[in-house]
Amino acid sequence: RSVMAAKTRHFKWNVEYIHWSPDGEESVVMGINGQFPGPTIRANTGDTVAVHLTNKLHTEGVVIHWHGIRQIGTPWADGTAAISQCAINPGETFLYRFKVDKAGTYFYHGHYGMQRSAGLYGSLIVEVGEGEKEPFHYDGEFNLLLSDWWHKGSHEQEVDLSSNPLRWIGEPQTLLINGRGQYNCSLAAQFSKPPLSLCKLRGGEQYAPEILRVRPNKIYRLRVASTTALASLSLAIGGHKMVVVEADGNYVQPFSVQDMDIYSGESYSVLFKTDQDPTKNYWISINVRGREPKTPQGLTLLNYLPNSASKFPTSPPPIAPLWNDYNHSKSFSNKIFALMGSPKPPPQNHRRIILLNTQNKIDGYTKWAINNVSLVLPTTPYLGSIRYGINAFDAKPPPDNFPKDYDVLKQAPNSNSTYGNGVYLLKFNTTIDIILQNANALAKDVSEIHPWHLHGHDFWVLGYGEGKFSEKDVKNFNLKNPPLRNTAVIFPFGWTALRFVTDNPGVWAFHCHIEPHLHMGMGVVFAEGVHLVKKIPKEALACGLTGKMLMSNKHN
Numbered sequence: 001r002s003v004m005a006a007k008t009r010h011f012k013w014n015v016e017y018i019h020w021s022p023d024g025e026e027s028v029v030m031g032i033n034g035q036f037p038g039p040t041i042r043a044n045t046g047d048t049v050a051v052h053l054t055n056k057l058h059t060e061g062v063v064i065h066w067h068g069i070r071q072i073g074t075p076w077a078d079g080t081a082a083i084s085q086c087a088i089n090p091g092e093t094f095l096y097r098f099k100v101d102k103a104g105t106y107f108y109h110g111h112y113g114m115q116r117s118a119g120l121y122g123s124l125i126v127e128v129g130e131g132e133k134e135p136f137h138y139d140g141e142f143n144l145l146l147s148d149w150w151h152k153g154s155h156e157q158e159v160d161l162s163s164n165p166l167r168w169i170g171e172p173q174t175l176l177i178n179g180r181g182q183y184n185c186s187l188a189a190q191f192s193k194p195p196l197s198l199c200k201l202r203g204g205e206q207y208a209p210e211i212l213r214v215r216p217n218k219i220y221r222l223r224v225a226s227t228t229a230l231a232s233l234s235l236a237i238g239g240h241k242m243v244v245v246e247a248d249g250n251y252v253q254p255f256s257v258q259d260m261d262i263y264s265g266e267s268y269s270v271l272f273k274t275d276q277d278p279t280k281n282y283w284i285s286i287n288v289r290g291r292e293p294k295t296p297q298g299l300t301l302l303n304y305l306p307n308s309a310s311k312f313p314t315s316p317p318p319i320a321p322l323w324n325d326y327n328h329s330k331s332f333s334n335k336i337f338a339l340m341g342s343p344k345p346p347p348q349n350h351r352r353i354i355l356l357n358t359q360n361k362i363d364g365y366t367k368w369a370i371n372n373v374s375l376v377l378p379t380t381p382y383l384g385s386i387r388y389g390i391n392a393f394d395a396k397p398p399p400d401n402f403p404k405d406y407d408v409l410k411q412a413p414n415s416n417s418t419y420g421n422g423v424y425l426l427k428f429n430t431t432i433d434i435i436l437q438n439a440n441a442l443a444k445d446v447s448e449i450h451p452w453h454l455h456g457h458d459f460w461v462l463g464y465g466e467g468k469f470s471e472k473d474v475k476n477f478n479l480k481n482p483p484l485r486n487t488a489v490i491f492p493f494g495w496t497a498l499r500f501v502t503d504n505p506g507v508w509a510f511h512c513h514i515e516p517h518l519h520m521g522m523g524v525v526f527a528e529g530v531h532l533v534k535k536i537p538k539e540a541l542a543c544g545l546t547g548k549m550l551m552s553n554k555h556n
């Protein structure tokens with residue numbers, strides 16, 4: 001048998017603003033090499049990906065985060081501005097060089113300001129390496145990158161969100177599948193409520209749907225990832241069941257569903273069999289869940305060959321579960337277990353951190369806060385700052401818990417919350433439990449969904465619960481087959497328990513993956529084993545106090 005050596009896969013990318021029409025309305029989007037979404041990266045387990053990223057934006061910095069890639073040994077390549085590196089200046093090139101060590105469905109996106117909302121994203125697919133095998137069989141595969149789109153530009157959105165009073169961005173105009181959606185017209189016009197006209201498409205438009213062409217009686221793998229700024233989605237394939245086999249780059253115990261929830265920051269693989277009437281075509285749909293939807297369903301077609309792709313399905317598109325049917329969402333989340341043979345969590349933790357999620361007012365500004373601290377990133381990125389003992393951030397770490405008498409079910413002003421940029425310093429090679437505690441937001445009887453994403457790690461999802469977490473909930477933790485993930489949701493008025501091991505030296509963001517919420521302070525920063533981090537590339541340090549340090553030449 002031939003032994004294929006791991007490859008280094010080089011990419012040369014220019015990030016620039018381009019005119020593009022994601023949904024039929026021309027906008028300015030952040031493109032890569034003149035494309036939106038950015039190019040798909042495909043690699044094999046064990047490969048090294050080397051992206052030579054040049055910032056062609058004229059007046060702003062840029063970074064790219066490789067979502068779901070743990071960056072073992074390369075924390076400076078995680079692509080988080082002010083955390084792992086200095087933003088890349090206009091005209092400059094940064095080399096993101098990292099190993100992809102685990103097969104799965106991933107994506108990448110901007111992680112500076114609201115550049116993800118501006119359209120800076122694309123797919124990253126890691127296939128099994130030579131001699132490895134997937135634990136399931138399929139005849140073909142498709143890749144769907146899901147997103148939401150606003151006609152208001154990301155800079156204006158940033159200003160709106162930073163205003164007093166808050167100007168909330170509202171719901172997206174369009175849902176996009178592989179960067180393509182339809183605004184003010186529908187592919188399923190005869191079924192649309194309120195009525196919309198049929199989209200007049202010739203097929204070459206930037207917003208024309210990408211059609212999935214299949215042969216009857218085959219098994220297909222659908223890779224799905226959500227990079228939405230805000231929307232939680234429900235995905236369905238009309239008339240077809242889906243079998244979930246992968247979540248966030250980890251295999252799960254296969255289970256069958258008619259529709260699935262996918263939150264921002266999550267990825268899945270599902271298998272489906274083309275076992276329906278082969279003379280017909282079928283809808284693939286995405287709908288908003290978890291927030292009162294004001295956005296039309298996103299659609300594309302499953303085209304059974306040799307039917308013409310212009311043969312529209314005779315039945316209406318799938319009807320999504322009600323947006324606030326949280327029991328439906330919980331039932332989906334509770335079906336996800338690790339595939340037998342997956343790594344198991346350590347049986348005990350060394351430390352438990354409980355993170356209360358609240359919406360607050362700080363000096364009249366609407367913010368999100370974690371244990372009463374609303375995150376504002378420092379000028380000097382943490383990684384270099386901690387590695388070189390400069391520590392240019394709040395010396396006092398944020399609290400591990402919140403006051404015992406806090407009622408998570410009640411409206412509360414949280415008037416004592418503050419801005420902060422302190423760090424949770426985690427002892428290297430220890431087991432950390434995180435309890436994400438949801439609460440009532442500013443409005444009465446309102447609590448929202450928040451998908452939390454951890455950088456640098458996968459965590460085990462030990463359980464979900466209702467109301468306030470208490471010690472007696474620990475006995476219900478799933479230590480037998482909890483799924484490994486990098487993103488997990490907290491349901492309204494509920495909690496979610498996570499466990500991970502601090503085995504990856506670096507500084508890692510942990511935050512709500514809803515872009516406006518992160519912008520409003522909804523995140524924390526973890527640091528572990530930073531003294532073990534090898535030489536950080538100078539380009540990652542060339543700003544703030546680490547930039548000054550480089551100029552004074554002491555550490556070169």
Ligand SMILES: O=C1O[C@H]([C@@H](O)CO)C(O)=C1O
Nearest residue numbers: 166168359441442448517520
């Ligand atoms: O952060 C948010 O702000 C609004 C609302 O709470 C205030 O208008 C909303 O729905 C959010 O998710």
